[in-house]
Amino acid sequence: MNSPSPLRIGLAGLGTVGAGVVRLLDTNAALVARRAGRRIEVSAVSARDRARARGIDLGRFAWEDDATALAARDDVDCVVELVGGADGPALTLARATLAARKPFVTANKAMLAHHGLALAQAAEEAAVPLKFEAAVAGGIPVIKGIREGAAANELARVYGILNGTCNYILTRMEHERLGFAEVLADAQRLGFAEADPTFDIEGIDAAHKLAILASLSFGTRIDFAGVATQGIAAVTAGDIDHAATLGFRIRLVGSAAVDDGRLMQRVHPCLIPLGHPLAAVEGPLNAVVAEGNFVGRLFFQGRGAGEGPTASAVVADLIDIARGEAGPAFAMPVAALAAMAPADPGDSVERCYLRVTVQDRPGVLAELTAALRDAGVSIESLIQRGVGEDGGVFVAMVTHVAKGQAVAAALKAMAAGSSLTAAPVMMPIIER
Ligand SMILES: NC(=O)C1=CN([C@@H]2O[C@H](COP(=O)(O)OP(=O)(O)OC[C@H]3O[C@@H](n4cnc5c(N)ncnc54)[C@H](O)[C@@H]3O)[C@@H](O)[C@H]2O)C=CC1
Numbered sequence: 312m313n314s315p316s317p318l319r320i321g322l323a324g325l326g327t328v329g330a331g332v333v334r335l336l337d338t339n340a341a342l343v344a345r346r347a348g349r350r351i352e353v354s355a356v357s358a359r360d361r362a363r364a365r366g367i368d369l370g371r372f373a374w375e376d377d378a379t380a381l382a383a384r385d386d387v388d389c390v391v392e393l394v395g396g397a398d399g400p401a402l403t404l405a406r407a408t409l410a411a412r413k414p415f416v417t418a419n420k421a422m423l424a425h426h427g428l429a430l431a432q433a434a435e436e437a438a439v440p441l442k443f444e445a446a447v448a449g450g451i452p453v454i455k456g457i458r459e460g461a462a463a464n465e466l467a468r469v470y471g472i473l474n475g476t477c478n479y480i481l482t483r484m485e486h487e488r489l490g491f492a493e494v495l496a497d498a499q500r501l502g503f504a505e506a507d508p509t510f511d512i513e514g515i516d517a518a519h520k521l522a523i524l525a526s527l528s529f530g531t532r533i534d535f536a537g538v539a540t541q542g543i544a545a546v547t548a549g550d551i552d553h554a555a556t557l558g559f560r561i562r563l564v565g566s567a568a569v570d571d572g573r574l575m576q577r578v579h580p581c582l583i584p585l586g587h588p589l590a591a592v593e594g595p596l597n598a599v600v601a602e603g604n605f606v607g608r609l610f611f612q613g614r615g616a617g618e619g620p621t622a623s624a625v626v627a628d629l630i631d632i633a634r635g636e637a638g639p640a641f642a643m644p645v646a647a648l649a650a651m652a653p654a655d656p657g658d659s660v661e662r663c664y665l666r667v668t669v670q671d672r673p674g675v676l677a678e679l680t681a682a683l684r685d686a687g688v689s690i691e692s693l694i695q696r697g698v699g700e701d702g703g704v705f706v707a708m709v710t711h712v713a714k715g716q717a718v719a720a721a722l723k724a725m726a727a728g729s730s731l732t733a734a735p736v737m738m739p740i741i742e743r
């Protein structure tokens with residue numbers, strides 16, 4: 312009996328993830344072939360620098376200087392894009408592959424957040440799969456979990472820790488008292504961070520992932536521009552300590568929900584009660600919570616960044632393709648996805664953590680509490696500590712449940728006064 316023909320891959324990008332895919336396919340070749348029903352083999356590759364030492368033998372693969380050429384090769388059945396970047400060569404390659412009616416696999420959340428629907432449309436027209444498990448929460452099978460496992464449910468809310476670099480930084484700052492820059496350098500060295508780490512630190516990478524997750528979860532069109540985004544740059548060791556004293560951990564959380572026919576999407580450093588499962592998510596781990604009307608609460612956790620986990624997700628997509636499993640990229644045809652107006656982040660109603668640093672003079676605390684009182688925000692607890700990090704008094708507060716607009720008005724009033732020595736910081740509290 313003839314053995315089935317292999318699935319032949321054109322691989323663009325041989326960095327952290329691309330080299331990981333080659334290593335995984337080498338190490339687990341026989342197992343992958345048994346699971347996929349046929350062998351999965353790389354036939355041609357492309358990267359910026361052919362000579363770079365990667366610890367893998369490239370001599371057995373054909374080489375293309377121009378990644379786009381992979382799409383047209385007769386010995387390539389499926390293209391894997393691990394270059395990165397929302398536009399540029401990654402997007403050109405995606406379009407060329409789908410135009411050639413070949414399946415396309417990517418880990419590129421930036422490209423999907425900006426062009427995912429157009430690419431999904433092109434994939435539908437070509438009747439080929441577009442797959443991206445690695446693009447959200449690395450090795451965690453959350454795309455598959457939501458797109459397939461939870462497909463029978465109406466999802467009300469999806470949220471989680473979506474950036475491994477930020478989680479790694481926050482947890483090492485907490486446990487080892489290390490400075491921000493030092494830990495970021497480690498995250499880069501370990502292959503967690505994006506080529507431009509400001510995407511991680513400023514919450515943009517998490518926002519890319521959240522926009523993809525929200526579309527999959529709610530059947531809405533991807534709306535990356537509608538994600539209210541704030542990163543972790545303003546979080547200090549003092550915040551982490553005070554949050555701990557008050558019974559919380561700080562995590563960068565992306566959260567999305569449909570509320571009153573509007574799509575709420577935001578990425579924010581948040582305080583999480585110590586008993587909440589997200590508070591136990593440490594290092595480069597990611598976690599996603601999804602709430603379905605029949606399945607209830609789903610909790611996905613695992614490694615969200617780095618070579619092994621991300622390569623695992625890419626190859627899982629390839630196994631699906633080798634098996635002939637397809638279906639619409641965003642769980643339903645692009646034409647069926649609803650356009651939903653964004654919610655006003657100020658409409659959120661929740662407890663918040665507020666941190667202000669003020670001059671050390673009589674009456675300052677009264678000015679702060681007056682600003683909150685005038686905005687109708689009441690304080691549940693307050694910690695005041697001697698000299699803050701910038702020479703002022705450090706005041707950390709937890710409010711009772713309040714509307715976002717009211718909290719913003721109070722912070723604006725404080726900032727307009729003369730007592731603040733630095734911009735105030737607000738972080739929402741996740742209760743459940
Ligand atoms: N590193 C991680 O933990 C994760 C990364 N991703 C995504 O995977 C993709 C790749 O990330 P990394 O491997 O970390 O990046 P990387 O920077 O380590 O590797 C990028 C690769 O693309 C190649 N490249 C650059 N321009 C090229 C061009 N014009 N043509 C062909 N190759 C080109 C580079 O030579 C390099 O081999 C990105 O979209 C990233 O967001 C997704 C999940 C996790």
Ligand SMILES: N[C@@H](CC=O)C(=O)O
Nearest residue numbers: 474475476504505616
């Ligand atoms: N830079 C990303 C990599 C995975 O998506 C992260 O840190 O999560």
Ligand code: NA
Nearest residue numbers: 444447449451
């Ligand atoms: Na994933």
